[in-house]
Amino acid sequence: MELSVDRLTKQYGRKIAVDCVSMVLKPGVYGLLGENGAGKTTLMRMLCAILESTAGEVFLDGREITSMGADYRDLLGYLPQDFGYYPNYTAKEFLLYMAALKGIPRSMAGKRTKELLEVVGLEEAASKKVKTFSGGMKQRVGIAQALLNQPKILILDEPTAGLDPKERVRFRNLISDYAADRIVILSTHIVSDIEAIADEVLLMKKGKLVSQGTVSELTKQAEGRVWELTVTPEEAKIWQEKAAVANLRHEGEQVVLRILSDNKPAEEAVSCGATLEDLYLYSMHE
Amino acid sequence: MELFKLEHKKLWRKNSTRICVLLCLLYCVGLGSFLVYQWMTYGSIKEKLSGHNFDGYENIRNCQEYSRKYAVLTDETLQEWVRDFKDLYAQLDEDRKTLGFENIETVHKIGNSDMHTVNGWLRTLYPELERSDMLGITVMSDYVETEKLTGLYERRKKAVDTFLTVSGQTGAERDYLLQINEKVQEPFSWKWTEGWSNILGNTVSGLGAVMALFLAVTLSALFAGEWHDNTSPLLLTTKNGWRRLAAAKIQTGIAFTLELFTMIAVGTVVLQLVFLGTEGWDMPIQMVKMIAIAPMNMLQAEIYEFAFTLLGALGYAGIVMLFSALSKNHVLALLMSLAAAYGPMAIHNRVPVFMEKIFDLLPLVGSGADVFRTNTFHLFGRYIWSPYLLIWAPCLIGVLCLFPAVRGWARRMRV
Numbered sequence: 256m257e258l259s260v261d262r263l264t265k266q267y268g269r270k271i272a273v274d275c276v277s278m279v280l281k282p283g284v285y286g287l288l289g290e291n292g293a294g295k296t297t298l299m300r301m302l303c304a305i306l307e308s309t310a311g312e313v314f315l316d317g318r319e320i321t322s323m324g325a326d327y328r329d330l331l332g333y334l335p336q337d338f339g340y341y342p343n344y345t346a347k348e349f350l351l352y353m354a355a356l357k358g359i360p361r362s363m364a365g366k367r368t369k370e371l372l373e374v375v376g377l378e379e380a381a382s383k384k385v386k387t388f389s390g391g392m393k394q395r396v397g398i399a400q401a402l403l404n405q406p407k408i409l410i411l412d413e414p415t416a417g418l419d420p421k422e423r424v425r426f427r428n429l430i431s432d433y434a435a436d437r438i439v440i441l442s443t444h445i446v447s448d449i450e451a452i453a454d455e456v457l458l459m460k461k462g463k464l465v466s467q468g469t470v471s472e473l474t475k476q477a478e479g480r481v482w483e484l485t486v487t488p489e490e491a492k493i494w495q496e497k498a499a500v501a502n503l504r505h506e507g508e509q510v511v512l513r514i515l516s517d518n519k520p521a522e523e524a525v526s527c528g529a530t531l532e533d534l535y536l537y538s539m540h541e
Numbered sequence: 542m543e544l545f546k547l548e549h550k551k552l553w554r555k556n557s558t559r560i561c562v563l564l565c566l567l568y569c570v571g572l573g574s575f576l577v578y579q580w581m582t583y584g585s586i587k588e589k590l591s592g593h594n595f596d597g598y599e600n601i602r603n604c605q606e607y608s609r610k611y612a613v614l615t616d617e618t619l620q621e622w623v624r625d626f627k628d629l630y631a632q633l634d635e636d637r638k639t640l641g642f643e644n645i646e647t648v649h650k651i652g653n654s655d656m657h658t659v660n661g662w663l664r665t666l667y668p669e670l671e672r673s674d675m676l677g678i679t680v681m682s683d684y685v686e687t688e689k690l691t692g693l694y695e696r697r698k699k700a701v702d703t704f705l706t707v708s709g710q711t712g713a714e715r716d717y718l719l720q721i722n723e724k725v726q727e728p729f730s731w732k733w734t735e736g737w738s739n740i741l742g743n744t745v746s747g748l749g750a751v752m753a754l755f756l757a758v759t760l761s762a763l764f765a766g767e768w769h770d771n772t773s774p775l776l777l778t779t780k781n782g783w784r785r786l787a788a789a790k791i792q793t794g795i796a797f798t799l800e801l802f803t804m805i806a807v808g809t810v811v812l813q814l815v816f817l818g819t820e821g822w823d824m825p826i827q828m829v830k831m832i833a834i835a836p837m838n839m840l841q842a843e844i845y846e847f848a849f850t851l852l853g854a855l856g857y858a859g860i861v862m863l864f865s866a867l868s869k870n871h872v873l874a875l876l877m878s879l880a881a882a883y884g885p886m887a888i889h890n891r892v893p894v895f896m897e898k899i900f901d902l903l904p905l906v907g908s909g910a911d912v913f914r915t916n917t918f919h920l921f922g923r924y925i926w927s928p929y930l931l932i933w934a935p936c937l938i939g940v941l942c943l944f945p946a947v948r949g950w951a952r953r954m955r956v
């Protein structure tokens with residue numbers, strides 16, 4: 256299975272939300288990183304065929320996805336960023352409703368719903384109305400509905416938003432197991448989630464795909480550009496204005512800055528190992 | 542089918558739906574039927590005429606008992622009724638003179654005598670006997686010369702004829718209406734009529750106006766509510782997508798309308814059976830309005846009015862679903878739906894006749910009580926008695942609304 260994106264573009268008036276993005280996605284987990292307004296959601300909506308592109312096309316195994324209609328939607332699982340739900344439905348009823356929409360036979364829908372409620376840790380809240388759920392619980396219902404039809408292509412827009420650390424770990428494990436022979440695309444601002452589960456990272460900036468590669472490949476791009484510098488609090492303020500500071504840590508009277516820079520920012524600066532977050536911040540700072 | 546069941550469940554899960562149904566039942570069955578039967582309309586008159594007692598059930602039986610003895614409407618029974626009435630009125634005058642006040646028992650007997658209906662007949666059939674100097678002073682049956690009340694059915698034919706002439710219905714139209722009238726069977730059986738008069742003139746024909754409000758509130762969110770719930774991205778990415786969901790929503794809208802109607806109709810009919818029983822079901826509707834031309838009995842007319850309300854409600858549901866599908870805001874859909882029903886209702890009697898006739902075709906705007914009228918539509922060179930068309934046209938309008946509703950929703954869903 257191969258999802259190819261060919262020069263996909265979306266323009267709203269003068270604003271280009273997605274600018275000529277091309278990529279080929281094979282089974283695995285793809286982490287989509289980018290700041291707010293980078294075009295991640297727009298790209299995902301076009302991949303789901305619910306938003307028409309201004310130019311470019313998306314092909315699944317050589318077939319253009321919009322022409323596939325229900326066949327494509329049958330392969331798709333989608334969790335939108337602002338996940339809408341029916342407040343008066345219970346979690347179980349909501350999943351049964353979504354199962355009916357996804358064309359899952361009634362006999363299977365009940366079983367699948369039960370399984371997924373267990374998987375996302377909502378089995379005890381299955382009969383409670385969704386409107387009474389916390390943000391994290393609602394998000395878990397959203398994840399469950401996306402998985403209902405065991406989709407070959409799973410697109411998750413900020414799936415870990417609102418999840419507590421324990422739930423994030425549960426989610427990461429779930430997706431890792433799930434993605435064996437499927438394409439999973441997820442966007443998040445939480446770089447550690449991507450670092451933990453993504454086979455490949457797609458870095459977007461101002462509608463463009465600026466980097467693509469495995470976590471280690473991308474991390475290498477930041478190698479030699481990450482520095483630690485110990486300064487006084489007054490000096491820290493100056494450094495924050497003139498350099499890309501990825502992190503700031505107080506150690507007694509001193510402040511340890513993590514600076515992203517092509518060159519050694521100061522004589523006392525010490526080079527240190529790069530992370531995906533460093534690359535992300537470095538790319539966004541440029 | 543599964544999707545329909547779940548969509549239907551979703552509609553009923555909403556608090557607004559439950560509240561609407563409850564209020565609708567309270568209004569139509571509780572207020573519009575129970576209190577009307579037991580108190581507001583059929584309760585016996587209180588002393589000093591200061592309202593009604595809460596004794597409608599017993600009072601209705603007294604009314605029915607009073608009219609039962611006449612059995613069939615003939616010149617003789619009409620004269621007998623007028624004589625009885627005059628005796629009661631004389632008794633009332635006597636009480637006033639001897640006791641200094643009206644005896645409440647006599648007042649009750651007069652109230653139970655079907656006097657409003659019979660005086661209506663007298664005014665329609667014997668207009669020359671009505672005295673202009675007595676208007677507003679007393680009822681016609683108090684002073685009319687009993688022996689002059691003859692030739693009732695000939696007079697009825699003449700009254701229909703005169704009414705058609707006055708209404709400008711001539712030539713083929715008049716022949717067509719008179720042809721319908723010829724099927725009215727005479728003589729008329731006579732039981733207490735005021736109960737049926739109220740059922741056919743107010744209770745059933747008024748249900749539509751109430752249903753419109755509650756259907757609009759409930760169904761306006763059927764499609765538009767998806768925007769409020771922000772579920773369109775989910776719906777669009779499912780295999781069945783919007784297409785089957787739209788079909789499920791339309792089925793739900795129709796099912797809800799049927800359910801609401803059934804609840805109201807069953808409630809109304811049960812209370813009717815409890816309070817009025819079945820007596821008089823076979824009376825011709827001419828007993829309520831002498832110049833009606835429809836060859837129908839009370840039961841047939843009631844079935845017609847219920848069918849008219851049901852088909853009108855289904856048609857209106859179609860309109861509400863259209864607005865709901867075309868609007869992203871369910872409040873706007875609600876306002877447009879209400880305007881579609883109550884707008885024409887409000888100006889119905891203030892527009893030219895041809896506009897009024899067009900408005901009558903709109904769902905829940907016309908009245909099932911048109912079964913008492915002599916209106917026609919002139920279509921394709923033929924005259925059609927208006928109730929024949931009025932009963933189907935609203936439903937057809939609703940059905941026609943469903944196609945643009947689905948197409949419109951599909952277009953708006955693509956964001």
